[in-house]
Amino acid sequence: xxxxxxxxxxxxxxxxxxxxxxxxxxxxxxxxxxxxxxxxxxxxxxxxxxxxxxxxxxxxxxxxxxxxxxxxxxxxxxxxxxxxxxxxxxxxxxxxxxxxxxxxxxxxxxxxxxxxxxxxxxxxxxxxxxxxxxxxxxxxxxxxxxxxxxxxxxxxxxxxxxxxxxxxxxxxxxxxxxxxxxxxxxxxxxxxxxxxxxxxxxxxxxxxxxxxxxxxxxxxxxxxxxxxxxxxxxxxxxxxxxxxxxxxxxxxxxxxxxxxxxxxxxxxxxxxxxxxxxxxxxxxxxxxxxxxxxxxxxxxxxxxxxxxxxxxxxxxxxxxxxxxxxxxxxxxxxxxxxxxxxx
Amino acid sequence: xxxxxxxxxxxxxxxxxxxxxxxxxxxxxxxxxxxxxxxxxxxxxxxxxxxxxxxxxxxxxxxxxxxxxxxxxxxxxxxxxxxxxxxxxxxxxxxxxxxxxxxxxxxxxxxxxxxxxxxxxxxxxxxxxxxxxxxxxxxxxxxxxxxxxxxxxxxxxxxxxxxxxxxxxxxxxxxxxxxxxxxxxxxxxxxxxxxxxxxxxxxxxxxxxxxxxxxxxxxxxxxxxxxxxxxxxxxxxxxxxxxxxxxxxxxxxxxxxxxxxxxxxxxxxxxxxxxxxxxxxxxxxxxxxxxxxxxxxxxxxxxxxxxxxxxxxxxx
Numbered sequence: 001x002x003x004x005x006x007x008x009x010x011x012x013x014x015x016x017x018x019x020x021x022x023x024x025x026x027x028x029x030x031x032x033x034x035x036x037x038x039x040x041x042x043x044x045x046x047x048x049x050x051x052x053x054x055x056x057x058x059x060x061x062x063x064x065x066x067x068x069x070x071x072x073x074x075x076x077x078x079x080x081x082x083x084x085x086x087x088x089x090x091x092x093x094x095x096x097x098x099x100x101x102x103x104x105x106x107x108x109x110x111x112x113x114x115x116x117x118x119x120x121x122x123x124x125x126x127x128x129x130x131x132x133x134x135x136x137x138x139x140x141x142x143x144x145x146x147x148x149x150x151x152x153x154x155x156x157x158x159x160x161x162x163x164x165x166x167x168x169x170x171x172x173x174x175x176x177x178x179x180x181x182x183x184x185x186x187x188x189x190x191x192x193x194x195x196x197x198x199x200x201x202x203x204x205x206x207x208x209x210x211x212x213x214x215x216x217x218x219x220x221x222x223x224x225x226x227x228x229x230x231x232x233x234x235x236x237x238x239x240x241x242x243x244x245x246x247x248x249x250x251x252x253x254x255x256x257x258x259x260x261x262x263x264x265x266x267x268x269x270x271x272x273x274x275x276x277x278x279x280x281x282x283x284x285x286x287x288x289x290x291x292x293x294x295x296x297x298x299x300x301x302x303x304x305x306x307x308x309x310x311x312x313x314x315x316x317x318x319x320x321x322x323x324x325x326x327x328x329x330x331x332x333x334x335x336x337x338x339x340x341x342x343x
Numbered sequence: 344x345x346x347x348x349x350x351x352x353x354x355x356x357x358x359x360x361x362x363x364x365x366x367x368x369x370x371x372x373x374x375x376x377x378x379x380x381x382x383x384x385x386x387x388x389x390x391x392x393x394x395x396x397x398x399x400x401x402x403x404x405x406x407x408x409x410x411x412x413x414x415x416x417x418x419x420x421x422x423x424x425x426x427x428x429x430x431x432x433x434x435x436x437x438x439x440x441x442x443x444x445x446x447x448x449x450x451x452x453x454x455x456x457x458x459x460x461x462x463x464x465x466x467x468x469x470x471x472x473x474x475x476x477x478x479x480x481x482x483x484x485x486x487x488x489x490x491x492x493x494x495x496x497x498x499x500x501x502x503x504x505x506x507x508x509x510x511x512x513x514x515x516x517x518x519x520x521x522x523x524x525x526x527x528x529x530x531x532x533x534x535x536x537x538x539x540x541x542x543x544x545x546x547x548x549x550x551x552x553x554x555x556x557x558x559x560x561x562x563x564x565x566x567x568x569x570x571x572x573x574x575x576x577x578x579x580x581x582x583x584x585x586x587x588x589x590x591x592x593x594x595x596x597x598x599x600x601x602x603x604x605x606x607x608x609x610x611x612x613x614x615x616x617x618x619x620x621x622x623x624x625x626x627x628x629x630x631x632x633x634x635x636x637x638x639x640x641x642x643x644x645x646x647x648x649x650x651x652x653x654x655x656x657x658x659x
Contacts, residue, residue: 089465089469093585093586096586096591126586126587128586128587128588128589128590128591129589129590129591134488134589137488137588137589137590138488138587138588138589138594177591179586179591181585184469184472184473186469186470186472186473186474187473188473188474189473189474190473190474190475190476190477217420219476219648219649221476221477221478233507233649235420235648270488270589271488271589272481273479273481273488273489273490274479274481274488275477275478275479275481276477276479278476278477280474280475280476280477280648281474281645281648282420282648283394283420283421283422283648284420284421284422284423285420285421302421303421303423304389304423306423307389307423307424307425307644308422308423308424308425308470308474308642308643308644308645309424309425309427309642310425310427310466310469310470310642310643
């Protein structure tokens, strides 16, 4: 018998996002979760205990709700906001959802959707067939806000306008599709560039959080369709990195002061055929001291954090229908059966 | 009444042919053109290689004052690659190996070997997908972005790689006097999904490998053909980004590389191994099961971002 029945276990304290991603050592056959804080406290608690077994749909869960005072448990089944097992090297695919408008003209990049599905803040989505805004069709964005079944916001793109000075698009999109996707975690990754400022230390904005590090050298592909073609094939060192809830950017040791303004091509030009402006990981350079271009970090050295790496994981994604309380301690156990019978 | 198998069935109703049927095996193409590095044991887990940037050329002569010109700054970049380890195994009960007609441990070893090679290939594929420069095909006519690949797209990539001073991987294939053959220039190599085959066959001037001047002698089964200065290798596990085009169609990521564009890193003591564990180990006091395992250490990375291009195509 191999010791494979319990492959992972532990506890965590939930936060206000009511979401959690737990790394696992393998795909479990059964995953069990219990709210230790609420268990038996005589207060009503939805999903005080919940579980998932191999074969259940992504986002599904079977749960037990706790009744007030009596503590009596009642069974429930949820189809969303439950458990989703993710192998980031072979991630699940998601259905496309329709959009009726994207406010690129206003520069806010709010995507109107009658159904937002299970898209959550922090998820990556891919847009396509964005009528009127084809310059971002095929692009990948990270979601910064969700109003359920109304809209999602592509805040990192919006910050390229508000913080980076990107010119707004000529028109809003009037139709299109949004597809959630989970990126492979090979590191480092190329990124779509949403804006490059013309400055003595250029700031490059991205469409979602970046994982570049100070001292890393990035290489850029910027065609004339994006204006600042002087940046094409430039290899520049990263001085500092910003990854806030709405802004993703790096500041470069590269002077773009006299360069042509970075601008997205029009929808019509994009439809006729362009290659996107991208940043590509290149190599390691000297790590700077707090964003300084000339003073190296002490002790002096080159970046090791940007080493090419395989960071893929097995993850159990927990949604808001199984994590129903913030600041609660949850216990979990992941089982893998030596023999899995399905009769 | 005659004697037939209704009243006289054979005593043994089944026979077994020892020759096994083929297991589908994918073409492993993504490590074919990688430079290979082996790191020694007991020396950390991140491999570093360095590259010195070229100095500026100096065409202006010194004047008669014969003053020393300003010195140049010699600069260097480092390419770091972390090596990870991977493992999988098969557990067989002794009853299976004692009762099956086929020597099943042999098949387990073969399948573990296949799983290793395909995993190693997928790791490199995912690395290239993650970090190689992306260029959209725009020379096709299907109205999508990227379009389906066209000759002009491949020529553009050759121009990019030549402009970046990337060396070809294979030498020119000479012409011959065999009917239906043509020469092929010095070539970069392209790795793509088998779903690209119809697109490739439609590219103007594309030559299947049987049209090479030397015929298909000394070519791999994964090679499909070539055009101008690109030779194409395809695999069913080539890279595809699902629904990633302007119109939401699947996009083939076709990696075109020059020499030393990317690499694979092995650990000296962590080369792929087949490990057999007989009954009696692994908490098996009754000697009921044995195991066949495989493990290996590997890292992969792009050496020079200017020398590997991901030419994206639809039409698949």
